[in-house]
Amino acid sequence: MLLLDSYYDEYKGVICHVAVVDGALCKGDKISSAGFGQSYEVLDVGIMHPELTATGVLLTGQVVYIVTGMRSTKEARIGDTLYHSKSTVEPLPGFKPAKHMVFSGFYPADGSDFEALNHAIETLTCNDASVSITKESSTALGLGFRCGFLGLLHMDVFHQRLEQPEVIRL
Known part of the structure; x- marks a missing residue:
């Protein structure tokens, strides 16, 4: 299949x-x-x-x-x-992992909101497996995430969905 x-x-x-x-x-x-x-x-x-x-x-x-x-x-x-599982097959041609072209950092405005941001990002990535998420730390911004996207539109849509009140509850 x-x-x-x-x-x-x-x-x-x-x-x-x-x-x-x-x-x-x-x-x-x-x-x-x-x-x-x-x-x-x-x-x-x-x-x-x-x-x-x-x-x-x-x-x-x-x-x-x-x-x-x-x-x-x-x-x-x-x-x-x-x-x-009992059989052996050659994988069908055409499978290529997603190649991330645009990267962005996401940090909470207040450091105490990191867990809420973490929950919101996990919620959104449940339906979007093409986003790569890595936790990172900045001396100026604190704890946050480095996210990889397929393009600028993909990043913009993800960011807009992240700001929706029903996704992130701070």
Whole structure:
């Protein structure tokens, strides 16, 4: 299967949209990730019609969703190959890790708000695995984060979402 997209659902965990390239997949099967090296049990499978509709089995050629119990979208790398754990496969061509082109530092206005900023950034990165986050310290600004983005628009959208009152609660 080729991993096309993923997002985080607070009840089911990470929901992956995949294209089944070859074979079949059933609920309860064990799968592995070629790029991440982790194994998972398939908890739910189905089609998007337009809401998620469980089918129990997936067949070659379908574009479907799977729920595996992944806890973070960082485990679901777009373009990764997912396969039955018992088999060995060559990863599908085209997988390349995200290349960050723009970097920015994020620091709280007040040093005591670091944990709130940390929580807000973790919340936003649940649905955006293409952002790289590294904690850093500055003598002038205190504790903060160095974030890598795919481009200026990506950074601007992330920054605007970070400032929304429902994301960060200081």
